Amino acid sequence: MDKQQLIDCHQRIKPFIHDTPVLNSRLINKMGNASFYFKCENFQRMGAFKMRGAANAILQLTDEQKQNGVVTHSSGNFAQALSLAAQSLGVKAHIVMPKSAPEVKKEAVRGYGGILTECESTLHAREQATERIIEKHGTTFIHPSNDDQVILGQGTACMELLELYPDLDYVFTPVGGGGLIAGTALAAHYFGKNCKTIGGEPFEVDDAYRSLQSGKIEINASTNTVADGLKTQLGDKNFPIIQKHVEEIVRVSEQEIVSSMRIIWERLKIVCEPSSAVALAACFNKKELLSGKKVGIIISGGNVDLSKLPY
């Protein structure tokens, strides 16, 4: 994917997304011994960066494809993002979600006009349900992270950050399915001045870390992390980009995630997801490398259940 594709993508999705604010905190700078610029995608429409990729993927469909709608399987932010992006564009969005998903997530999808199909919580049931929808309606499947158009869309957050702060030395993102970090790494490569991309990943779901080591996509045996947005796996579209353009993946403990999340809430006064805090936790683990540097951090989202906080 080239520079022009990112520029076109940004132009295309602009009317459907917020150019989110960038915040910082003297105290966090002092703690990390660097200047941090937090790109607040928790303030994005529907509360996460996923809106960018979802909007771009739908906007790239042909008129006939738009007519037949889109489908994805997700119980996270991408389900809401695809629903809202589709609604904004007058397109139908089918969302396949396990019956066992929290009622609040199902409600959110319905609230954004998504058509919910519930299934058993196995990979097989999920794929079958998706297949049936595609056969019946001729809908286009859009993967939450392993899709070129989605990756381009997610990269636009970093483009906006670099427009404001062109001389960032590093940009940190959390790593889940790999869409955000792949898009970010492309944006940093094309629009930064030697700006390096580093990912933060929980030790508990360190598939990206291990994949970069082994050179092939590794699987997580378990996904026991508070960062529930990061339980997903890399894919064949985003992994090559990550291999080529990501400097390093830094693993962090569950305790580091929660304490970094608390620092963000207390100091930036914003509500972010545990996944977002993984990026800051990674920065705190790289203090020597970052000393005196300018560091962008993508705060990925802010959809949390306030009655289930880890504090």
Added chain:
Amino acid sequence: MDKQQLIDCHQRIKPFIHDTPVLNSRLINKMGNASFYFKCENFQRMGAFKMRGAANAILQLTDEQKQNGVVTHSSGNFAQALSLAAQSLGVKAHIVMPKSAPEVKKEAVRGYGGILTECESTLHAREQATERIIEKHGTTFIHPSNDDQVILGQGTACMELLELYPDLDYVFTPVGGGGLIAGTALAAHYFGKNCKTIGGEPFEVDDAYRSLQSGKIEINASTNTVADGLKTQLGDKNFPIIQKHVEEIVRVSEQEIVSSMRIIWERLKIVCEPSSAVALAACFNKKELLSGKKVGIIISGGNVDLSKLPY
């Protein structure tokens, strides 16, 4: 106090404060049937609007007064604000606080360079401790809310809001000691186009509501509210301004405060104090009046103890 005094005050404090962002949410607009503009003073330095008044009060001192330092009694945001404003200006700030105040508040004051004097938690002990400091050091007493320079400073948040949105129909603030609402009402009067100021106040500490009814400053017999920033009383400097320029005080229940706070956290993705939510709760109680109108809301601050949330 006149228009020019507000303009001068704003110019004076600008280097020491943030011009905080204004956020909004389509969903909250839909819930309240109006267009809401949230002026986010939780993003202010030290986390609350109090920084504005504290900075202005210190900046108005003579050189000799600055030499001798300032003193206040507060266990809330003003203690931190005066400490940080004084530190920024190279002035000593003495803070009188009851021994029983939470350790985290004492730490915050010390962190901003304030000189802490602890006393028993009676009005008498507090006043005595303050007197002793004034006698010993010749310090100038600065009241957290009943001080003309503090009132002017607090008004600058509304000035900034009206610079961005000059045609607001209403501006809502919480009412505690009366400094914020008095300053806001002056700003709305001088800089708005028929912009009316309305206060939100918990039923549990409705001294301002009763004072406006009776025409004299009323006292709270008890202060049993989650909005801990609003337990203070009106004073003789701000009450006449409130009488002249505030349209109405709207009382809200504790349940309404907590549910409005949750809406702000979940929809705006920001961390605000219960006190801030009182203003939105008041708006929800005036839906008919506000229907289709443009409504500013001052989010007063974001200093909350995350381990003691009401959700």
